[in-house]
Amino acid sequence: MHERAGQVALPEDLIDVDHVIGLYYDTVPSVDDPVQKVVFGTSGHRGTSLNGSFTETHIAAIALAVAEYRRGQGIDGPLYLGRDTHALSEPAERTVIEVLVAAGVEVRVDARGSFTPTPAVSHSILLHNGARTDAGVRTSGPGIADGIVITPSHNPPADGGIKYNATDGGPAGGEVTGWIARRANELVAAGLGSITRVPYERAKDDALVVAHDFRSTYVDDLSSVIDMDAIREAGVRIGADSLGGASVEYWGLIGEQYGLNLTELHPQADPRFPFMTLDWDGKIRTDCSSPYAMASLLRTMQPGEGGQAPFDIATGNDGDSDRHGIVTPDAGLMNPNHYLAVAIDYLFRSRTGWPDSAGVGKTLVSSVLIDGVTADLGRRLIETPVGFKFFAEGLLHTTMGFGGEESAGASFLRTDGRVWTTDKDGFILDLLAAEIIAKTGKSPSAYHRELVAKHGESFYARIDAPATLEEKAALKSLSPEAVTATDLAGDPITARLVTAPGNGEPIGGLKVTTEFAWFAARPSGTEDVYKIYAESTRSAEHLAQVQDAARAVVADAIG
Structure with a gap:
């Protein structure tokens, strides 16, 4: 444990943004170095320019590999492109646009020229592919869409990341990412000069680059998955902390549009993340499941005069807003497993429009409390390896009503039983906590204690x-x-x-x-x-x- 874990970062903890970006452009990686190879983990390729594992060459190679994969699969619709607030995300976005335009791919970018959370990208892909039509979602055929999100998730400020979301809206499976990684490493070995690009200043004005309003498209549709009226009418006091991530420009609009009693905390983006508290090992991470990274929010929730906390619920999100952190006045930061169990029990009892056949998806490293809750609900339990890609198909075809990871990532169906997102969605899990308070009068932590009394403690x-x-x-x-x-x-x-x-x-x-x-x-x-x-x-x-x-x-x- 680092001696300053949970304390606000000091100037010496912050990255030199210009240096990090400079190395992105200047470093020539070698695939002979295992550290500098393209490797897709559970959710994309991640690295840092500081050791040559995330550079312009890597991103150009991955972008071209994606373009070639699309062509081979007959994917000829638009590619929805999003990025988070990390320092390397904007340079990487520019590189991706340069390569995709040269490859003849239509790229849909944020209309505001700003940040786009992962769930907003998944949501737009699915809408394009028919998520709200009676015919259901298409995953192949003319005009089908897919996407790329540039994010290292909750990783430290000097890190970068890029992931490919398939036509089902979720993280691509291992067979797909394996092909992309192998082809990208061939291109890295050939060198950046072997990859055809259109200079960014020309590419951004090309007809293939289309502005798309990710934010309004997503926010306008939230009432189809969360009972926003109940939250507003109950006056639930919400403190929403973006932790400087991509949700920073979304929470204010959500509160305003739905008339919520919502206060946005840390409503600014700074790629150094100077307002963050250090994680357990002294690094800066936007890990909303860590009590050390969430220490400022936990202090904010301390009762003031009169013994009342300032919010009924406080929430956090990571860099690309696909994870959730839930803080209650009576229990502090909830263990992600505890909240997943609460969410599952509440949703399957309240969402009467969900299919009777819809099961519960969990990773096999999640708590046995979820097993007990699922059995009590009479629903099927589907245990998968770690990686949200294993939930995408189930959510898409509604054989899963809920899919959740122990690392505080989850998504679930719309109220009417149709697919919402097939990638993790921190917003709806945060808002669900407020809905639970509004509809049951209990905090999620109090709800969890009731589940423990019923199913046993672990x-x-x-x-x-x-x-x-x-x-x-x-x-x-x-x-x-x-x-x-x-x-x-x-x-x-x-x-x-x-x-x-x-x-x-x-x-x-x-x-x-x-x-x-x-x-x-x-x-x-x-x-x-x-x-x-x-x-x-x-x-x-x-x-x-x-x-x-x-x-x-x-x-x-x-x-």
């Missing part, structure tokens, strides 16, 4: 451990037989999983279960660590024992 945590590239690769390719241990924290091991029960897909790591606990370990796609998720139904002390045992099991398995 103790959940995620920790990170250092790992080399070789160790990460070994962990990702483990077989069940690699685990030789027969017990975990004193209990017999009942299962060793390397594929997800819900869809049979590789989990990119390992999950070990006992009657009273489980742990899962998987390598990070963006940092030199592996993640250990663990949960115990016994006690916090038992959870700590499970975590210690998990480290030993993983260390033994990967050698």
Whole structure:
């Protein structure tokens, strides 16, 4: 734990924006260096210009690879392009436009020339492809659309990221991103000069670059997925903190348009994120599930004179607004798993227009409380590997009413049972917390306590451990037989999983279960660590024992 975790960043913690952008243009990457190769993780390619893993060459190569993939698949409609507030996002957006215009691709960009959250991009793709028509959403055929979002999500200010959203509106699957990454690395090896581009000053005025009002299109449609009238009529006091991310220009309009009692906190964008508090390791991250990154908002929610907190609910979002953070006066920052369970229980009991066949999608590293809630609702549980791409098809075809990740990312259907977004949506999860208060009179944390009383308490945590590239690769390719241990924290091991029960897909790591606990370990796609998720139904002390045992099991398995 860093000694200043949870404290506001100091000048020496901030990036030199000009230096970071300069390296983006000046660095020539080498695919012989594993760090500088194009690698698509659970949600796109991420890196930083500081070590040559996110440069103009990378982005031009990825953009051309996407254009070639589209051509090969017969995708001839517009590509919806969004970006967040990180320093490298605007230069990368310019590069993408230069390449796509040269490739003859129609690019739809923000009409305000500003930031576009991930859910707004997914929403616009789906609307274009027919999300509000009786005929349903098309994913192929003439004029079909897809998209790119330029964002490293919650990563530090010097990082950049780019992800491809397929014609289903969600993050592209591994087969697609694998092809794009392989082709992009070929182009990186050939050099930037091998990629045809139109200079940005000409490209931005080309007829292929079309202004699109992502913000109004998204905000105008929110009442089809959230009961905005109930929130307004109940006068729920909302404090919405963008944490300097892409939601910064959306929350004010949402509050104004729907007449909400909403206060926008940190209503400014600065690529240095100087208003942020440091995360657990001393880095700046817009991780709205971290109590250290959310420390300012937590302090804001402290009761004032008269013992009343300033808001009934406070919310946070990450860099591209696809994640949510929920802060209540009575419990502080909610564990993402706890809020997911609340959201699932409330939605399936209140959304009478949802299909009876719609199930619950969860990652296999999410809490067992979700299992209990889903069983009590009489709904089907669909466990997948980590990655929202595994929920896209289910949400699109409404075989899932809700899909959620343990890292505070989720989406769900419109009130009438049609698809809303097939990528994570921090806005609607934040607003749902206000709707729960308006409709039930209970905070989400009070609702969670009722679920615990009904289904039992569990103790959940995620920790990170250092790992080399070789160790990460070994962990990702483990077989069940690699685990030789027969017990975990004193209990017999009942299962060793390397594929997800819900869809049979590789989990990119390992999950070990006992009657009273489980742990899962998987390598990070963006940092030199592996993640250990663990949960115990016994006690916090038992959870700590499970975590210690998990480290030993993983260390033994990967050698």
